[in-house]
Amino acid sequence: MKEMQELRAGRDKDKELLVGLKTEIGLLRKEKEQSAEETHVWMNEALRPGNKRGCISMTPPEVDNRTRCRVRIMESPSGALRDELKKLKDMEHCTLREVEVLKQRRTAEERRRMEAEAEKLVAEAEVAKLREQIEKLTTEAAAAPTGGTNLKSRLEAATEVGGSAQKTVRRGKPRSTLGRVGSDDGSAVDANDKFSFLQIERKRLRAWKNSGLEALCKQKGITYRTVEMTADEIAEMRVDARFGKKDKETAMKATRLGDEGGGGIPSCSGGTEASTEVEDIPSDSA
Template sequence: MVRISIPLLTLPASGGSTVGTVAPSYGGQTGGSGWLGKRVYSLEEKVAKIYQKHEADEAREKAAREAEERTKREKDAEERRVRKKNEREDFQKSMKKKLSESLDKVYKAIDGKKSTEGDKMGKLKATIHDMQRRLHVTGTSSDTVAQVSEVDELSWLRREQVEMKIAADKRLSSLEDVVLALQRQREDAKANAEKWKSEALRPSNKRGSIAIEPTPTTNAKWWARTTPLGTPKRHIEADLKGIVERHHMEVEALQALRISEMNARKESEAEIDRLKESLVRLKMVQRTGTRGTDLKSKLDEAAGKNDNAVNEPASSARKGKKKAVSWSVSKTVDKDVFVLANRRNLRGKNKDAIMTICKNEGVVYTTLEGTKEAIVQARMAKTFNGDGGKNNKGKASVPVEVSEDGDESSVKTTHDDLTLS
């Protein structure tokens, strides 16, 4: 029997290397049954060639992809450089344009100023030249005529100055008189307004009217050149009427504000008193578990024991034992306290307990919390007779059972399953 050893297929190294494969070697005889070995050898050579071709194709594709990506990156970089260059050039152009416009404005302003200064200088030069020409022309006349004209002109200027001074003095004096008259009228108006105010604020005022002195006429002296003005009597009366009306409006507003403040204060005080009473009632309800002793019931019981000592000889054997004595303590529980106590009582109960309470009290079960609230509302309606807490002035009585030695045995309300702790 001929043994044929088939070597493992050796693959070429990655990276596009073209290292050849090792030719397989077969042991044993080559003749006779060596066809299989030759067939295997030829197949391995074909597979090696196919693999080499595949590797070469992949290497070419990879190189082509890398070249394409490199070209794309270079193209993108070139586009970015061109875009940045264009943006920079546009920015520089805009800056140059703005600077040139600003410089043009400055140049225009400077040129305009120079031109206006040149025009002024030309006008001044022409004026000086004209004055020199006139002076040269008048210099040919006689000195006497020139002196006489100068004296006349000087006297005329002085006379005009004196007249202007006199007119200004008259005008100032008339204005002072007018100012004094207006000040007196203002003082009179203020005095009348104060009278109206004091009369309006007077407690015994019923009609709100006083006698106002007539507005005095002005005693200012008027010059003939000025036009006298009439006394603004109607204007002053209208102003006084407006002042009085505004004062009345202010007084009414203050009274309304004071009334609203007093009402708010009374409401707040009533609310505080109501809250205090609620707190006191709540504290009383919370203190229902404290020790207490009904002396009257104890005395009555002792008297009854003494009277019945002969008929009941065995009663003395139970002296030391506690006896539950039921007595009702009238506790006023507000509706809010009642609701809070019921909610606190139902808070820790599970679904089975709530369903039992619903069955006993005739409440339809929906959800746990909703059913608890429905139970509380039903109990409140039953306890307060459905009048929303108006029965017995919005309060209910709570019977409390106390043992003989003062310990509280149980605290019960008029409703089932309500326990105040």
């Protein structure tokens, strides 16, 4: 800082010196012009007709070129100015280098920011795509167990099985098979309908495996345990909803007997009797 102040002070002195030189040069020019005008007036007066000196042509004295011009000795400021100009050029060069470095850094930061934004957009697009796929899979898994058309067709098929069994009981002799409930016409038809419906529901629910049963348990508010236990529980709930709860014991006993392949169920008289399965038997006319 001290050197800069000294340089500035020297530069101010040089400027003052230059201003003084310019002023002195201006004064010398004015003196020269005045001298030229006076010489011109004197020549005109000398050459004027009727002058007492006659018509002698008089010229001003010539200047001897061999004489040395008057030189004013002064301190030359070239050394200080040269050093100051060199320092100023160095400072300008350093400033330009700093500007270039800052521009390069800014360009690199802008490029990195744009690349980060592009990567962020790509990641957001991938996340959105994955979310859509997850929502689609969740919707399909939740909608799969609630298919009403298939259940309706199966229930209609079970009803048709019950109707054909009723017609068979009326037309021919029923075939006795262990594991099914058989008594009078009305109770046999109801038991067969419940048993068929329960078996169909158990088979269909067990085919859904874990994913379908878990979604169905969430809808029904049931705790999921295993595939078989959960399928049996949901099948019993659907049997109760369709046929009522008063004959639930008979339907479950018939199911257990049908799974074991033998046994009997208690009769009204306190003993056991073989259960009968009512099946379609072609009539003699057929």
